[in-house]
Amino acid sequence: MDSNIPKKNAFTKESLKKQFRLSEFLAEKIISSVAFLSIAIIVLIFVFVFKESLPIFNFGEKEAPKTEIGVNSDSKPESYRAAPMEDLKPESYGTEPIEELKPETYGAEPITQEDLKPETYGDVQAESTVASSEQSPALGPENNEGADKTWSTFLTTEWVPVSEHPRFGLIALLIGTLKVTVIAMLIAGPLAILAALYTSCFASKRAKEIIKPIIEMLAAFPSVVIGFFALIVLASFFQNIFGYDSRLNAFVGGVAMALAAIPIIYTISEDALSAIPKTYTEASLALGASKWQTAFFVTLPAATPGIFAALLLGVGRVFGETMIALMATGNAALLSANPFESVRTFAATIGAEMAETVFGETHYSVLFFIGSLLFIFSFVLNAVAEFYVKGRLIKKFQGK
Amino acid sequence: MKTKETEGQFFSSKKGDKDIKGKFIIGITQLAVILIFAILFIILGIIIYQGREKFSWEFISTFPTDGMTKGGILPAIIGTFILVIVMSIAAVPFGAITAIYLTEYAKENSKFAAAVRFSIRTLAVVPSIIFGLFGLGFFIQFVGAGADKVFNAGELHWGQPNILWASLTMSLLTLPVIIVSVEEALKTIPRELREASLALGATKWQTIKKVVLPGSISGIMTGTILAVSRGAGEVAPILFTGAAYYLATLPGSLSDQFMNLGYHIYIMSTQSSDVEKTMPIQFATTLVLLILTLSLNLVAVIIRSRIRRKAN
Numbered sequence: 078m079d080s081n082i083p084k085k086n087a088f089t090k091e092s093l094k095k096q097f098r099l100s101e102f103l104a105e106k107i108i109s110s111v112a113f114l115s116i117a118i119i120v121l122i123f124v125f126v127f128k129e130s131l132p133i134f135n136f137g138e139k140e141a142p143k144t145e146i147g148v149n150s151d152s153k154p155e156s157y158r159a160a161p162m163e164d165l166k167p168e169s170y171g172t173e174p175i176e177e178l179k180p181e182t183y184g185a186e187p188i189t190q191e192d193l194k195p196e197t198y199g200d201v202q203a204e205s206t207v208a209s210s211e212q213s214p215a216l217g218p219e220n221n222e223g224a225d226k227t228w229s230t231f232l233t234t235e236w237v238p239v240s241e242h243p244r245f246g247l248i249a250l251l252i253g254t255l256k257v258t259v260i261a262m263l264i265a266g267p268l269a270i271l272a273a274l275y276t277s278c279f280a281s282k283r284a285k286e287i288i289k290p291i292i293e294m295l296a297a298f299p300s301v302v303i304g305f306f307a308l309i310v311l312a313s314f315f316q317n318i319f320g321y322d323s324r325l326n327a328f329v330g331g332v333a334m335a336l337a338a339i340p341i342i343y344t345i346s347e348d349a350l351s352a353i354p355k356t357y358t359e360a361s362l363a364l365g366a367s368k369w370q371t372a373f374f375v376t377l378p379a380a381t382p383g384i385f386a387a388l389l390l391g392v393g394r395v396f397g398e399t400m401i402a403l404m405a406t407g408n409a410a411l412l413s414a415n416p417f418e419s420v421r422t423f424a425a426t427i428g429a430e431m432a433e434t435v436f437g438e439t440h441y442s443v444l445f446f447i448g449s450l451l452f453i454f455s456f457v458l459n460a461v462a463e464f465y466v467k468g469r470l471i472k473k474f475q476g477k
Numbered sequence: 478m479k480t481k482e483t484e485g486q487f488f489s490s491k492k493g494d495k496d497i498k499g500k501f502i503i504g505i506t507q508l509a510v511i512l513i514f515a516i517l518f519i520i521l522g523i524i525i526y527q528g529r530e531k532f533s534w535e536f537i538s539t540f541p542t543d544g545m546t547k548g549g550i551l552p553a554i555i556g557t558f559i560l561v562i563v564m565s566i567a568a569v570p571f572g573a574i575t576a577i578y579l580t581e582y583a584k585e586n587s588k589f590a591a592a593v594r595f596s597i598r599t600l601a602v603v604p605s606i607i608f609g610l611f612g613l614g615f616f617i618q619f620v621g622a623g624a625d626k627v628f629n630a631g632e633l634h635w636g637q638p639n640i641l642w643a644s645l646t647m648s649l650l651t652l653p654v655i656i657v658s659v660e661e662a663l664k665t666i667p668r669e670l671r672e673a674s675l676a677l678g679a680t681k682w683q684t685i686k687k688v689v690l691p692g693s694i695s696g697i698m699t700g701t702i703l704a705v706s707r708g709a710g711e712v713a714p715i716l717f718t719g720a721a722y723y724l725a726t727l728p729g730s731l732s733d734q735f736m737n738l739g740y741h742i743y744i745m746s747t748q749s750s751d752v753e754k755t756m757p758i759q760f761a762t763t764l765v766l767l768i769l770t771l772s773l774n775l776v777a778v779i780i781r782s783r784i785r786r787k788a789n
Contacts, residue, residue: 098680100680100682101680101681101682104681104682104685105582105681105682107574108574108577108578108581108582109578109582109589111571111574111575111578112574112575112578112579112582112583112589112590112593113589113593114571114575115575115593115596115597115600115652115656116592116593116596118596118600118649118652119596119599119600121611121615122603122607122608122611122615122649125611125614125615125619126607126610126611126614128614129610129613129614129618267509268509268512268513269509269513271505271506271508271509271510272506272509272510272513274506275503275506275507275509275510276510278506279503279506279507280510288510290778291514291517292510292513292514292517294517294771294774295513295516295517297706297710297770297771297773297774298520298710298767298770298771299709299710299711299712299739299766299767299770300605300710300711300712300713301710301712301739301740301742301743301766302520302524302710302739302742302763302766302767303520304743305742305743305746305759305763306520306523306524306763308746308747309746309756309759309760310523336516336520339513343513367496367499368499368503369496369498369499369502369503370499373502390602393602393604394602394604396604397603397604397605397606397607398604399604399605399606399712399713399716400712400713400739400743403743403747404743404746404747424604424606424713427606427609427610428606428609428713428716431609431610431613431716431717432716432717436618444610445610445614448606448607448610451604451606451607452603452604452607455599455602455603455604455607456599456603458602459598459599459602460595460599463595463598
């Protein structure tokens with residue numbers, strides 16, 4: 078913008094032509110290269126997180142056959158019974174002293190399980206259609222092919238990273254993450270959007286000046302504080318109301334994460350709603366629509382792209398939230414659709430297990446692989462939010 | 478039908494109680510606000526109420542004793558302070574310069590500037606745990622271990638979690654916060670000031686140095702404060718880049734591990750042997766962290782509103 082001025086001079090008088098100054102040149106170059114750093118960081122994050130996960134892409138081919146054969150034979154039921162009891166407990170429950178009920182849930186599974194999955198989850202299937210449908214295709218590769226040890230276990234439902242036959246079933250983690258995300262968004266989405274609507278359309282100017290900073294103050298709450306609150310206060314509170322078994326579960330985690338997502342969704346939707354041109358609302362009011370009709374049928378639809386972006390970013394926040402998941406969801410990779418069962422999310426798995434892995438081990442690489450998945454997911458979400466919103470807004474203001 | 482409805486609404490704005498449906502709907506949105514407020518104040522209230530009995534000067538200024546079941550949280554506070562200071566030293570210059578690039582140098586249609594903006598926004602939404610992984614993969618395994626190979630003949634010194642790597646990891650996380658606040662402040666500096674400076678013969682860099690930067694000090698301050706508030710509260714990035722469960726001494730150099738308030742809360746509430754017994758300590762630690770982050774945020778909000786008022 079400012080460069081217009083010297084340019085104009087250059088046209089009028091030769092003597093005023095912009096001179097080459099080394100310090101100017103250097104300053105500009107240094108400043109742009111520092112700016113370039115933020116692009117570099119994004120690339121580096123992807124490269125390095127992905128690089129650490131690379132071993133799993135060739136590790137399995139060498140070791141796969143023998144371990145898979147071992148798994149296929151009758152050693153399997155034993156290892157299964159042993160694994161969840163011995164390995165999982167110290168891993169994930171030892172860290173959660175309050176959890177006393179999980180072992181029972183788990184115990185039930187290996188016992189009913191003779192040597193294949195279908196029976197095992199028979200009782201779970203009854204309550205979860207989502208889980209069973211995702212799980213059945215996964216059975217084939219695990220039991221029959223066995224070409225790649227690590228990869229074949231990805232599509233299974235068991236997350237037993239530390240055992241003789243480590244299994245990295247991502248399905249249970251994925252379902253857990255989705256469950257928490259859906260619960261959190263079901264709570265945070267409507268609440269935040271309605272609050273944004275009130276702030277931008279109905280509240281007086283004074284009220285707006287008070288409401289906005291206070292809700293945004295929620296964003297200043299560290300997630301560990303929200304997680305702590307959920308762990309100590311919310312969990313007991315909800316258990317008293319609903320009377321379910323596991324104190325820490327997807328629902329508690331979801332509610333807590335909703336608290337983290339509310340300020341994000343609220344702020345972005347409020348900005349989107351406030352950015353709607355006054356002419357829209359005035360036209361609507363002039364046509365005789367009441368305030369609430371204008372808000373719901375004119376302002377809200379016009380701000381849809383912004384609100385959509387807000388929801389996407391909210392999903393991104395919940396999906397990758399670590400501390401709340403770690404503290405409030407119970408951290409058991411169970412496969413069920415019941416919102417009152419413990420779950421283990423992707424992010425919490427990384428947070429809980431990374432410190433205990435050995436550098437270079439498969440488990441380590443798998444955690445980094447999960448990390449790359451999370452990174453790609455949040456990257457795509459952000460890209461969609463940004464380009465969708467921009468595209469829609471440009472269309473709107475140019476087309477009309 | 479239609480006319481009736483509009484008529485009703487026309488009058489409703491004057492008489493008030495005819496449009497029950499409208500009132501109900503507005504009431505629902507109002508309820509959402511009230512609910513969020515209620516949640517906020519309940520959390521605050523419970524933490525203050527439960528934390529107040531243990532919260533004292535002694536608690537802040539002493540070391541934990543008896544296997545962390547008694548005593549204070551001094552090392553966690555000091556560790557958090559060192560973390561945010563090193564983090565600010567790393568992040569603030571980079572953040573401020575990037576913001577200067579975006580507002581002063583970037584041309585409107587520049588693809589490069591668009592890419593920088595996109596990266597910053599991406600950086601802001603990347604889950605914090607990913608920064609932790611990056612810190613582990615890049616700073617510790619690559620930079621740290623690499624430096625050890627070159628300078629220490631393979632002896633592990635920098636190639637392990639420590640306060641420097643944790644701070645640098647955290648600085649990446651808080652970079653967008655700083656950039657956004659500085660950019661906002663730079664935009665409030667009137668164009669006329671810059672033009673006046675240029676018209677007097679100052680070069681662009683001189684203008685930035687003498688006119689733009691002094692005017693954006695408060696913006697840089699806001700950004701720093703917000704970044705510190707964020708950095709003090711984040712735990713996920715430092716989980717495996719330097720935070721320690723318990724240390725008997727304060728960190729003496731940048732290659733030491735450190736204790737951290739947020740990590741302390743996490744550890745005490747999930748991994749300590751007797752969660753019930755240490756409950757007051759946990760609540761008081763949470764209270765300390767919350768006071769720290771909220772008061773920093775409040776200061777930032779006040780400075781920011783002052784900038785805005787000045788701009789208008």
